Amino acid sequence: MSKIITFFCLLCFSGVFAQSKAIISGNIKSSENENLIGASISFTAKDFQNFSSTDAFGNFSVSVPLGHIKIKVSQAGYLTKDFGVDLQKDTLLSIVLEKDISLLKEVVIENDKKNPVKNLSGGKLVFNVKELSAVPSILGATDILKILQLTPGVQNSGDANGYFYVRGGDPGHNAILYNNTPIYGMSHLLGIFPFYNADHIKDVEFDKSSSNAKYGGRLSSTTLLNSSKKLPSEFGIQGNVGILASQLTIVAPLSNKTGFYISGRKTYIDEIMGPILKSGSKNNDVQDMKYGFSDGNFTFLSQISKNNLFVVDAFASGDELKIKDGNLALRTSLKWSNFTVSPSLITTLSSKVSMSNAVYFSQYSNDLNMEQATIQFKVSSFVKDFGFTNSVRYSFKNIPFESGFQYAYHNLQPQKVNVENFTTINNNSQDIINANEAAVFTTAKPRIFENLTADLGLRINYYASGKDSYLHFQPRVVLNYMANEKYSFYASYNKQYQYLSLITTSSVGIPTDFWIASSNGIKPQSSDEFSIGSNQNITRNWSSSLGGFYRSMKNLLEYPYGITQFNEITTFKNDLYVGKGKAYGLEVMLKKSNGKFSGWLSYTLSWSDRNFDELNNGKTYFAKYDRRHNLSLVGMYDLNSKWNFGITQLFSSGNRFTMPTSWYFINNNPVKEYSGYNNAQMPNYIRTDLAVNYYFIRTAKKESALNFSIYNTFNIANPIYVVLDVEVNENKDKVVVTQKDKVLYRILPSVSWRFKF
Numbered sequence: 093m094s095k096i097i098t099f100f101c102l103l104c105f106s107g108v109f110a111q112s113k114a115i116i117s118g119n120i121k122s123s124e125n126e127n128l129i130g131a132s133i134s135f136t137a138k139d140f141q142n143f144s145s146t147d148a149f150g151n152f153s154v155s156v157p158l159g160h161i162k163i164k165v166s167q168a169g170y171l172t173k174d175f176g177v178d179l180q181k182d183t184l185l186s187i188v189l190e191k192d193i194s195l196l197k198e199v200v201i202e203n204d205k206k207n208p209v210k211n212l213s214g215g216k217l218v219f220n221v222k223e224l225s226a227v228p229s230i231l232g233a234t235d236i237l238k239i240l241q242l243t244p245g246v247q248n249s250g251d252a253n254g255y256f257y258v259r260g261g262d263p264g265h266n267a268i269l270y271n272n273t274p275i276y277g278m279s280h281l282l283g284i285f286p287f288y289n290a291d292h293i294k295d296v297e298f299d300k301s302s303s304n305a306k307y308g309g310r311l312s313s314t315t316l317l318n319s320s321k322k323l324p325s326e327f328g329i330q331g332n333v334g335i336l337a338s339q340l341t342i343v344a345p346l347s348n349k350t351g352f353y354i355s356g357r358k359t360y361i362d363e364i365m366g367p368i369l370k371s372g373s374k375n376n377d378v379q380d381m382k383y384g385f386s387d388g389n390f391t392f393l394s395q396i397s398k399n400n401l402f403v404v405d406a407f408a409s410g411d412e413l414k415i416k417d418g419n420l421a422l423r424t425s426l427k428w429s430n431f432t433v434s435p436s437l438i439t440t441l442s443s444k445v446s447m448s449n450a451v452y453f454s455q456y457s458n459d460l461n462m463e464q465a466t467i468q469f470k471v472s473s474f475v476k477d478f479g480f481t482n483s484v485r486y487s488f489k490n491i492p493f494e495s496g497f498q499y500a501y502h503n504l505q506p507q508k509v510n511v512e513n514f515t516t517i518n519n520n521s522q523d524i525i526n527a528n529e530a531a532v533f534t535t536a537k538p539r540i541f542e543n544l545t546a547d548l549g550l551r552i553n554y555y556a557s558g559k560d561s562y563l564h565f566q567p568r569v570v571l572n573y574m575a576n577e578k579y580s581f582y583a584s585y586n587k588q589y590q591y592l593s594l595i596t597t598s599s600v601g602i603p604t605d606f607w608i609a610s611s612n613g614i615k616p617q618s619s620d621e622f623s624i625g626s627n628q629n630i631t632r633n634w635s636s637s638l639g640g641f642y643r644s645m646k647n648l649l650e651y652p653y654g655i656t657q658f659n660e661i662t663t664f665k666n667d668l669y670v671g672k673g674k675a676y677g678l679e680v681m682l683k684k685s686n687g688k689f690s691g692w693l694s695y696t697l698s699w700s701d702r703n704f705d706e707l708n709n710g711k712t713y714f715a716k717y718d719r720r721h722n723l724s725l726v727g728m729y730d731l732n733s734k735w736n737f738g739i740t741q742l743f744s745s746g747n748r749f750t751m752p753t754s755w756y757f758i759n760n761n762p763v764k765e766y767s768g769y770n771n772a773q774m775p776n777y778i779r780t781d782l783a784v785n786y787y788f789i790r791t792a793k794k795e796s797a798l799n800f801s802i803y804n805t806f807n808i809a810n811p812i813y814v815v816l817d818v819e820v821n822e823n824k825d826k827v828v829v830t831q832k833d834k835v836l837y838r839i840l841p842s843v844s845w846r847f848k849f
Contacts, residue, residue, distance in 0.1 A: 118185030232799035232844030244679035254279020260675020260700035264594025305549025334844030671704030746774030
């Protein structure tokens with residue numbers, strides 16, 4: 093440990109010994125006081141030139157020679173700023189960029205200002221949600237989770253599933269933070285509708301490795317959804333009206349120091365699809381099938397003093413699916429909901445020190461109720477979090493640091509089962525789990541050499557539930573080498589532990605999946621990940637990235653039962669299988685950011701396997717979402733000020749599943765045998781989506797546009813699971829097995845009107 097501490101200190105302070113150079117660091121903001129992410133900065137002197145860019149907080153730091161330095165700062169959508177500095181010692185700068193007024197002209201929006209996806213250090217990506225409106229989606233509104241699935245290292249989960257899989261991990265290995273508050277539910281109607289209202293979210297930061305020590309608790313990725321922290325200066329309305337759902341966002345100033353953003357969405361799919369399904373039923377057995385969702389976002393901002401910004405963020409969503417089948421005497425109701433609220437205070441203590449404090453509450457619950465004849469069946473679960481987060485950003489020896497403390501109290505009901513009929517009542521419930529989790533973290537971004545920087549972090553977690561307690565050290569290291577303005581390279585290592593785990597009970601990700609916490613002998617999951625990569629600026633408009641990763645995972649959990657387990661059980665420890673896994677692969681991305689045409693091409697070649705003593709005779713097998721090839725193409729084309737077009741093309745190898753390899757008879761009953769676990773593969777997943785936007789009005793402050801979208805344009809059948817029909821021939825000496833692919837939906841067209849004024 094002493095060697096590690098010594099190495100850490102040497103890295104942090106190595107730049108101090110360079111006497112002929114000094115460090116220029118600082119922050120870049122917009123005139124609206126928002127941190128600008130990915131802004132480009134060039135430093136030029138005699139026989140010297142260096143380049144840098146701002147991080148997720150708008151900060152930068154670079155070592156340059158003493159003397160006169162010319163600095164140029166540029167960012168898409170803002171006026172370029174040029175100035176000089178006579179550098180005699182380490183210097184801290186605060187730079188403000190003004191909006192490019194050419195963007196405010198009527199009708200015309202400059203085509204060379206696009207940059208919807210930005211590459212940050214360590215393979216991170218930042219999405220400008222506004223610039224992604226041309227990407228096709230069912231409702232004509234940006235679908236953030238589906239856009240993530242179009243990037244390298246991320247696999248779509250197929251139709252009828254709102255999950256996504258990152259670098260060989262499981263769906264529960266991904267953290268989604270809405271303004272730093274954890275969200276546990278992930279989808280509307282099996283992922284068909286966008287889960288997050290993109291009009292309320294300003295930008296999205298996606299880290300495939302969770303390399304920032306500020307965030308923890310998941311083995312795989314971290315997705316940050318950030319709403320605007322800009323005080324509204326004038327009243328505004330924007331929204332989207334479609335044939336299946338509509339949404340509305342209102343921006344309102346209450347005073348020159350106070351304002352709010354409020355958004356809401358509602359579907360009316362019942363009124364349109366319900367009569368169609370009912371009329372299409374031959375015997376009218378499906379008397380009623382109803383589905384509805386609604387959600388809302390709220391952000392309140394108050395500049396209570398010059399250095400203090402008070403913010404309240406809230407998010408709520410609710411879904412309900414009802415089915416009534418007269419032929420089966422069946423009534424089913426499935427409800428799931430999310431609710432989060434988080435007040436926070438952002439304080440600027442000095443030009444070098446700022447602090448953020450927040451408390452939050454997050455809840456996810458689901459309830460399944462079924463009635464058939466005289467039997468009533470109920471399954472429910474919930475997870476509740478009460479938390480506090482603190483972070484302080486400061487600079488020491490011109491090295492940016494961020495440190496803080498976090499605490500969360502977890503309250504979970506993994507699964508509560510109740511079965512009743514006229515004569516008996518059977519209650520089968522898992523105990524409510526309470527757990528406490530605390531963490532301290534620190535990150536540093538030193539410049540080791542002229543072209544070599546580091547993102548260093550250490551997270552120390554303490555977790556306790558019942559008699560179980562754990563203390564874990566989680567180091568994070570990212571090294572960034574900038575060879576010149578065109579080529580940069582990175583290498584990283586991340587150690588992760590996960591204490592709350594998602595247990596999936598179906599192949600299509602229905603909301604009966606539930607969360608459990610490490611307790612009663614269930615150990616936390618852990619992961620070690622190594623990655624390397626490079627970014628290349630090919631031309632002004634074209635860039636590319638190439639990377640590879642290797643991840644090993646321990647204490648992975650597998651639940652071999654369906655929605656419920658009716659056997660006599662005592663604890664989940666008796667029913668959960670514990671194993672290990674590994675994943676590795678290659679990721680490629682080619683991106684065009686400017687001009688009439690923009691978009692990207694991503695490809696992932698990856699392997700993911702698992703090893704559980706109880707499965708496959710203890711032999712290693714392919715994970716369910718081991719999909720060898722994943723290819724995504726995203727294209728957006730501005731024909732003129734009135735028309736733009738979007739296309740997405742997806743190709744993925746099929747999911748793995750287990751299929752019998754032989755059948756035989758015992759007492760005239762067919763018996764099946766298996767050669768291995770996950771020994772078969774679904775057909776390749778292929779989908780083409782198209783979108784067209786026609787703008788009646790298109791300015792910075794006003795917009796009116798019609799959106800036409802087609803999901804799965806070529807009507808390709810992508811099955812969500814396979815059913816085997818087993819029949820015996822007339823001589824009763826041979827079993828005939830027929831494979832039937834079950835498809836939820838094929839081509840889905842939609843029309844919507846998007847407006848802003």
